[in-house]
Amino acid sequence: MIDLRQMRQFVAVAEALSFRRAAEQLNMSQPPLSQAIQRLEADIGAKLFHRSKRQVTLTRAGEVMLEESHRVLDQADRAVSHIRDVAHGHMGRVEIGFVLTASYELLPRVTRAFRRANPNIHVELHSMNSADMIRALQERHIDIAFLRPPLAAIEHLSMTGIYGERLAAILPEDHPLADQERVDLADLTKPLYVMVPMPGWHTPFQTRIVGVCQANGIEPEIIHDPIHLVSMIAAGMGAGIGPRTSRRLQLDGVVFRELDGVPDDLHMELAMAWRTNAASRVTTAFRETAIEVARDLYPTMDEDRPLFKDSVG
Numbered sequence: 001m002i003d004l005r006q007m008r009q010f011v012a013v014a015e016a017l018s019f020r021r022a023a024e025q026l027n028m029s030q031p032p033l034s035q036a037i038q039r040l041e042a043d044i045g046a047k048l049f050h051r052s053k054r055q056v057t058l059t060r061a062g063e064v065m066l067e068e069s070h071r072v073l074d075q076a077d078r079a080v081s082h083i084r085d086v087a088h089g090h091m092g093r094v095e096i097g098f099v100l101t102a103s104y105e106l107l108p109r110v111t112r113a114f115r116r117a118n119p120n121i122h123v124e125l126h127s128m129n130s131a132d133m134i135r136a137l138q139e140r141h142i143d144i145a146f147l148r149p150p151l152a153a154i155e156h157l158s159m160t161g162i163y164g165e166r167l168a169a170i171l172p173e174d175h176p177l178a179d180q181e182r183v184d185l186a187d188l189t190k191p192l193y194v195m196v197p198m199p200g201w202h203t204p205f206q207t208r209i210v211g212v213c214q215a216n217g218i219e220p221e222i223i224h225d226p227i228h229l230v231s232m233i234a235a236g237m238g239a240g241i242g243p244r245t246s247r248r249l250q251l252d253g254v255v256f257r258e259l260d261g262v263p264d265d266l267h268m269e270l271a272m273a274w275r276t277n278a279a280s281r282v283t284t285a286f287r288e289t290a291i292e293v294a295r296d297l298y299p300t301m302d303e304d305r306p307l308f309k310d311s312v313g
Helices: 002-018 018-023 030-044 060-086 104-118 130-138 203-215 226-235 244-248 281-302
Strands: 049-051 057-058 092-098 123-125 143-147 157-165 165-174 182-184 194-196 221-223 237-241 256-259 268-275 310-312
Touching: 002 018, 002 030, 002 060, 018 030, 057 060, 057 281, 092 104, 092 130, 092 281, 104 123, 104 281, 123 281, 130 143, 130 268, 143 281, 157 281, 165 226, 165 244, 194 203, 194 226, 221 226, 226 237, 226 244, 226 256, 237 244, 244 256, 268 281
Parallel strands: 092 123, 092 143, 182 256, 194 221, 194 237
Antiparallel strands: 049 057, 143 268, 157 268, 157 310, 165 237, 165 256
């Protein structure tokens, strides 16, 4: 089996057409080099050089060997260079999972900023619910997840909060309260639809928002998809409550208003999670970009609160 060391020794002799000069270039003595070439010829089963007292020339097999050696060595050098770039975070790919509302504002800005600084790293985006993202992280299908907490402590996963988002009233444009800048929950008409992440995942939030509605004499209907929620409001099927980022959907026939009558600390939170035991330079760079963008973005949103405390599972 020929190795790269043998191939480099052959190329040195083939280009110098002198065992002495090739040995000097390789920083070795001539006898071991001659023996190495003899072993190479034996392994290949072909004579690579014509040797005489005055000169060394390539055989036809040697000429082909030189061409192929250059090709193989160039490819090996490129492979090593590529691996080093990946190891240093200059090339590669990062797989990102996200809940839909993260794609309205945060994720596009994070992705643009990351790609500007890392043009050779491919970013792959996957829309998923929070429960599926945890499984995808554990099974190494994705590297980073933008999901909805709270999360139970999970071994080898870390999480940092990105923001806590206040809720907005979502109304048909012909709703009696559509002309007001602020709407009180108690004044919303039935049916009232409330956007809550996937069932069984965000139970504390769902329990609180349903309890607040019931305290105001309203039995809300739960919707898990923000596009579905806003589409129903646009169709005039009722009023709704959802995350303020859903304003980015910009559907005709829908208006978004500030919502009063809910506790100040009732927010729909977004967090970023990743595998603690598999943090690469690429994933670290993406996380740092996300936090930097979020810190610049969300303090400008009135009454939204940033959450940057890390919790490691």
